[in-house]
Amino acid sequence: MLLRHTTASEIERKALTINPAKTCQPVGAMYAALGIHGCLPHSHGSQGCCSYHRSALTRHFKEPVMASTSSFSEGSSVFGGSSNLVSAIETIFTIYDPDVIAVHTTCLSETIGDDLTQIVSKASEDGKIPEGKRVIYCNTPSYIGTHITGYSNQLASFVRFFSTATPKKKNVVNLVAGWMEPSDMREIKRLASVLETRTIMFPDMSGVLDSPLTGKYKMYPDGGTTIPDMIATGDSKFSIGLGAYCTEDTCVKLESKCKVKFEVIEIPIGLKATDRFITSLSRHANVPVPDSITEERGRLIDFITDNSKYFWRKRVALYGDPDTLIPMVEFLLTLDMKPVYIVTGTAGKHFDEEMQRMLKEKAPEARFKSGERADMFLLHQWIKQEPVDLLMGNTYGKYISRDENLPFVRIGFPVMDRPGNNIFPNVGYIGGMNLANKILESLLNHYDRTCKEEKMELQM
Amino acid sequence: MANFLKEREGQIVTKSKNSKDLIGGRPSIAGSVSQRACVFCGSRVVLYPIADALHLVHGPIGCASYTWDIRGAMSSGPELHRSSFSTDLREKHVIFGGEKQLYNALNELIDKHQPKAAFVYSTCIVGVIGDDVQSVCNRVAKEKNIPVIPVQSEGFQGSKKDGYKIACDALATLIGTDNSKEVSPFSINILGDFNLAGELWILTEYYKRMGIQILASITGDGRVKDIQNTHRAALNVVQCSGSMIHLAKQMKEQYGIPFIKVSYFGIEDMSDALYEVAKFFGDEAVQEKARDLVKEELTNLLPALEPYRRALQGKKAAIYVGGAFKAISLVKALRLIGMRTVIAGTQTGNDEDYKLLKAICDDGCILVDDSNPVELSEFVQQTGADLFIGGVKERPIAYKMGIGFCDHNHERKLALAGYEGMLNFAKEVHDTVTSPVWRFVKRK
Numbered sequence: 001m002l003l004r005h006t007t008a009s010e011i012e013r014k015a016l017t018i019n020p021a022k023t024c025q026p027v028g029a030m031y032a033a034l035g036i037h038g039c040l041p042h043s044h045g046s047q048g049c050c051s052y053h054r055s056a057l058t059r060h061f062k063e064p065v066m067a068s069t070s071s072f073s074e075g076s077s078v079f080g081g082s083s084n085l086v087s088a089i090e091t092i093f094t095i096y097d098p099d100v101i102a103v104h105t106t107c108l109s110e111t112i113g114d115d116l117t118q119i120v121s122k123a124s125e126d127g128k129i130p131e132g133k134r135v136i137y138c139n140t141p142s143y144i145g146t147h148i149t150g151y152s153n154q155l156a157s158f159v160r161f162f163s164t165a166t167p168k169k170k171n172v173v174n175l176v177a178g179w180m181e182p183s184d185m186r187e188i189k190r191l192a193s194v195l196e197t198r199t200i201m202f203p204d205m206s207g208v209l210d211s212p213l214t215g216k217y218k219m220y221p222d223g224g225t226t227i228p229d230m231i232a233t234g235d236s237k238f239s240i241g242l243g244a245y246c247t248e249d250t251c252v253k254l255e256s257k258c259k260v261k262f263e264v265i266e267i268p269i270g271l272k273a274t275d276r277f278i279t280s281l282s283r284h285a286n287v288p289v290p291d292s293i294t295e296e297r298g299r300l301i302d303f304i305t306d307n308s309k310y311f312w313r314k315r316v317a318l319y320g321d322p323d324t325l326i327p328m329v330e331f332l333l334t335l336d337m338k339p340v341y342i343v344t345g346t347a348g349k350h351f352d353e354e355m356q357r358m359l360k361e362k363a364p365e366a367r368f369k370s371g372e373r374a375d376m377f378l379l380h381q382w383i384k385q386e387p388v389d390l391l392m393g394n395t396y397g398k399y400i401s402r403d404e405n406l407p408f409v410r411i412g413f414p415v416m417d418r419p420g421n422n423i424f425p426n427v428g429y430i431g432g433m434n435l436a437n438k439i440l441e442s443l444l445n446h447y448d449r450t451c452k453e454e455k456m457e458l459q460m
Numbered sequence: 461m462a463n464f465l466k467e468r469e470g471q472i473v474t475k476s477k478n479s480k481d482l483i484g485g486r487p488s489i490a491g492s493v494s495q496r497a498c499v500f501c502g503s504r505v506v507l508y509p510i511a512d513a514l515h516l517v518h519g520p521i522g523c524a525s526y527t528w529d530i531r532g533a534m535s536s537g538p539e540l541h542r543s544s545f546s547t548d549l550r551e552k553h554v555i556f557g558g559e560k561q562l563y564n565a566l567n568e569l570i571d572k573h574q575p576k577a578a579f580v581y582s583t584c585i586v587g588v589i590g591d592d593v594q595s596v597c598n599r600v601a602k603e604k605n606i607p608v609i610p611v612q613s614e615g616f617q618g619s620k621k622d623g624y625k626i627a628c629d630a631l632a633t634l635i636g637t638d639n640s641k642e643v644s645p646f647s648i649n650i651l652g653d654f655n656l657a658g659e660l661w662i663l664t665e666y667y668k669r670m671g672i673q674i675l676a677s678i679t680g681d682g683r684v685k686d687i688q689n690t691h692r693a694a695l696n697v698v699q700c701s702g703s704m705i706h707l708a709k710q711m712k713e714q715y716g717i718p719f720i721k722v723s724y725f726g727i728e729d730m731s732d733a734l735y736e737v738a739k740f741f742g743d744e745a746v747q748e749k750a751r752d753l754v755k756e757e758l759t760n761l762l763p764a765l766e767p768y769r770r771a772l773q774g775k776k777a778a779i780y781v782g783g784a785f786k787a788i789s790l791v792k793a794l795r796l797i798g799m800r801t802v803i804a805g806t807q808t809g810n811d812e813d814y815k816l817l818k819a820i821c822d823d824g825c826i827l828v829d830d831s832n833p834v835e836l837s838e839f840v841q842q843t844g845a846d847l848f849i850g851g852v853k854e855r856p857i858a859y860k861m862g863i864g865f866c867d868h869n870h871e872r873k874l875a876l877a878g879y880e881g882m883l884n885f886a887k888e889v890h891d892t893v894t895s896p897v898w899r900f901v902k903r904k
Binding site: 002003004005011012013014015016017018019020022023024025026027040042045046047048049050051052053054055056058059062063064065066067068069070071072073074076077084085087088089090091092095096106107108111112141142143144146211213214215216217218219345372377396399 | 487488489490491492493494495496497498499500501519520521522523524525526527528539540542543544545546547548549550551553554560561562563564565568569572573583584585587588589614615616617618619620832833834837852853855856857859860861862901902903904
């Protein structure tokens, strides 16, 4: 028992997080910055931060992840990191030649009070930023919020530094992508093109963190939102934000800067959330929904119906990020499953309200918690009190899954012990089938392996 | 190599008769895509394999998240080290200090888990806000009656290597605080093996066959009580010299325990290690057993290696690993299976290490300190390497270039130490270099 230390009875905890269901801001900022074409994320802090974030992203995506660091020393932590950043900017443009450097801070540079606006304008005055190149930045103190906050802050910086309004709006819809996989972004773009809409997605990690093997290492892969597209987001007539925690702030900022109206909906995981996405896109792009989309939807409903008896009443424990958990819980309810324990380390009222609203009638026994001490230790204790049939979340659930002998579907960040999430989408109707199928496979494999011999059946 | 910075001159050398020595130990240039990590990382990876101790990270959540069960260090007993404990510092703590949070966290954890000792890791922010971690630790140690050891590993103090030294200092406070273990006259401590993929257990078996007692392993599959007793061993056997040499020197000074530096990778180095230990004790029976062991292992191993050597003959390898000692062993191990090293680099080597590394490399080999993906990929292209040996961040780069890869770092899944490890290594290198998938890739 790897987690033999976990007891069923909950202990009083005031000061302690055990086995967190979150991580810190900068890794979110780094991930988001990779969704801009030709962009090098830059970590303004100690070397370790950058190294950890790159390792975490590499382990998850199995792809090269490039980012530079200010390499703080004892001196910089006393006298400030200004000279580190200025010389870093020079070094980066000399050797790595990106189009954009996206600087984010760390707890260290925040606490010593480095002022990025001042430092970057000094670098610019000193001629360290070559013609046509850009240095953008955002603040991501690790002791506020979580990786989701960092992602959101980085997105807002794209709007701040790039989005520009000309007098004429274009018939284009911005798709502001919350934290999801490159496969999900690819699928959402496919849906948008089937609807024959003109869209700009940002950020866009497809083609960056799912790039093909070509025999050549490319520091800046072909994918990512281009700078001209990013600038043009200010001329779009509407923005759809996918996932409130990651995108709402950015949509608000884009509206106030460039008068682009917006709507924030969930990441289209599951039937209902995809319906809302398709409806929103078709309304705001003013296009009809083609039959082929209706057919995809029908296939998902067919899949659910065919297999419904294996979903009914199954109790599920899940953990991860609020923007993913909200539509996931909704989808589990669509499948007639019972999401009974849900935790996220990211604090916020929206999550609590949505859980309350969705679970009140359909799973009144459900327990959920967000923010401080909403960690996997707590989740595990709940599971020990009354077991579940399925566990869903990132790789760190594997200890619980093994100790409690639970079927386990890997979704979220980071998943570092199985491939696939960056290749096969979980969004849209097709993603819904993929996700429902993963759940089913996991439940049935478990059943076939653990049921009594006389209960083993060929046909299911 | 037009792209490389002038500042990097001296850290990149191509070996020839007249080539200069490589300079190691320089801090990374700001702005580099360095593959190096921080002080905290160094301390954390060295100490966390101690399985019955509590490891509490005092800082914002990230530092604990990223090092949660980071390197697959296995334990034959307790698994407390595989959970991630953090004080999860928030803005209010940054403003008002985190000492109270730390005190409460330690109390809650110690009450619940009854660990044999507790390590408290300081992160960057703790150094800046000025928490007095030492006094909190002292207070809790007194109240709970277990060692509570501050690890002063603020990340900004330097690179990973500096963290090793700090970890050694923390260990030193434990050593000499217990005398209850029985000690044989042929007793050693193993320093610097972290039991990745169960490698320590292979070594333990060898030493057992020689009649040697392993008093303590620091820190793979480590236990607090064993470490408290280490001052009573006859000899310290130090692997991974970068991480543990500081402790070995300190123990020599303080307790008069001599040490030898060894490596367990490859036939030559593995055998040398066993012979050296046997020689130290000067006992004929032990030496006889060592010779028998080596003979027996090689009789089995050498024929088993032969098919791999034939298939790999003349292939070229690139090495970019943490420490230089490992790089040296790898050059030799690769040679044994017919491969030539064309790139040899490390994150933390020093001038002395690089002299040794250069001496054993062939002419034309590119030696590099603290490299980055742009350099490494260019070197691979220049040299036409068929294999890359490195860590997590190098793997996808190697694959994108269409060449084989072997993880000789945290993500090894097969034991690579010892004779058994040599065979595993040969198999893994063979399978990746000759993988049929490369037929579908045109190298550029």
